[in-house]
Amino acid sequence: MDNIVFHSDRFEILIDVRGFRPEDISCKISPNMVEVFAQRQETADVVGRIISLSRNYQLPQNVRPENGDCYLSSEGVLLVTAPWQ
Numbered sequence: 001m002d003n004i005v006f007h008s009d010r011f012e013i014l015i016d017v018r019g020f021r022p023e024d025i026s027c028k029i030s031p032n033m034v035e036v037f038a039q040r041q042e043t044a045d046v047v048g049r050i051i052s053l054s055r056n057y058q059l060p061q062n063v064r065p066e067n068g069d070c071y072l073s074s075e076g077v078l079l080v081t082a083p084w085q
Helices: none
Strands: 002-006 010-016 025-030 033-044 047-058 069-072 077-083
Touching: 010 047, 025 069, 025 077, 033 077
Parallel strands: none
Antiparallel strands: 002 010, 010 077, 025 033, 033 047, 069 077
């Protein structure tokens, strides 16, 4: 579930990151891009695997990234938001 919503005063991106802990997730908002990366490692006996998620969203030029933020809900949904200029 990736959902992008444009409001009159801000944008919101909702990303399903269930299965990742807050410390597994990196979120960066720049003037024209949102970058989200999550990675965790699972080990079972001698076999291990890495689970990762990577999302990049191009933003319009009128975003104020310095006032943006990322929130992780208890249900595992990451909300990325920033206001318009």
